[in-house]
Amino acid sequence: SYVLTQPPSVSVAPGQTARITCGGNNIGSKSVHWYQQKPGQAPVLVVYDDSDRPSGIPERFSGSNSGNTATLTISRVEAGDEADYHCQVWDSSSEHYVFGTGTKVTVL
Amino acid sequence: QVQLVQSGAEVKKPGASVKVSCKASSYTFTSYGITWVRQAPGQGLEWMGWISVYNGNANYAQKLQGRVTMTTDTSTSTAYMELRSLRSDDTAVYYCARVNYGSGSPINYWYFDLWGRGTLVTVSS
Numbered sequence: 001s002y003v004l005t006q007p008p009s010v011s012v013a014p015g016q017t018a019r020i021t022c023g024g025n026n027i028g029s030k031s032v033h034w035y036q037q038k039p040g041q042a043p044v045l046v047v048y049d050d051s052d053r054p055s056g057i058p059e060r061f062s063g064s065n066s067g068n069t070a071t072l073t074i075s076r077v078e079a080g081d082e083a084d085y086h087c088q089v090w091d092s093s094s095e096h097y098v099f100g101t102g103t104k105v106t107v108l
Numbered sequence: 109q110v111q112l113v114q115s116g117a118e119v120k121k122p123g124a125s126v127k128v129s130c131k132a133s134s135y136t137f138t139s140y141g142i143t144w145v146r147q148a149p150g151q152g153l154e155w156m157g158w159i160s161v162y163n164g165n166a167n168y169a170q171k172l173q174g175r176v177t178m179t180t181d182t183s184t185s186t187a188y189m190e191l192r193s194l195r196s197d198d199t200a201v202y203y204c205a206r207v208n209y210g211s212g213s214p215i216n217y218w219y220f221d222l223w224g225r226g227t228l229v230t231v232s233s
Contacts, residue, residue: 033220
């Protein structure tokens with residue numbers, strides 16, 4: 001089955017930029033979606049189709065996808081961005097949705 | 109407002125079944141799908157399957173085939189997920205989420221744009 005690999009944790013100072021990677025075989029050929037999950041809460045969609053933002057999501061959240069790596073970038077990080085972030089794709093081989101392993105973002 | 113409201117927490121014994129409900133409000137229920145995702149304590153998200161509200165067709169994760177059934181009731185805008193033969197490792201928070209089809213995009217572009225708050229299912233003897 002298709003595997004998406006994320007770093008377990010990323011630490012960033014307020015005002016700096018956080019980059020969260022999602023690795024998968026030829027992931028650049030897939031559409032990648034990103035979800036933010038704060039402690040004790042349900043996930044929230046922050047980026048879809050690699051780089052589109054739902055209404056209400058700040059422009060500070062952006063995405064890119066090429067080759068074997070998709071990236072969620074959070075610019076001008078704020079304390080409220082501290083959360084787990086999960087990437088997700090559709091695997092056509094298994095006809096299953098697949099989530100990444102998740103990355104905990106800590107704001108120093 | 110647009111939301112998915114899930115049923116309350118459940119405690120079940122091993123071997124039992126659980127049925128979780130997910131009631132949609134303030135959007136056209138049949139224009140989207142419903143997916144179910146679970147999260148064991150301290151773990152990541154695990155996709156369980158999804159159902160087309162329009163025609164009732166469902167697709168389940170291979171790991172859960174034979175134990176899970178997803179259904180919808182369009183008269184009440186409610187989706188259901190039943191999991192049978194429960195084991196301790198089924199202990200998790202179970203989420204329903206709306207599947208957004210985009211503008212008639214193929215399935216590989218669909219995403220989950222609205223989530224319920226989750227239902228904790230505890231399996232313990």
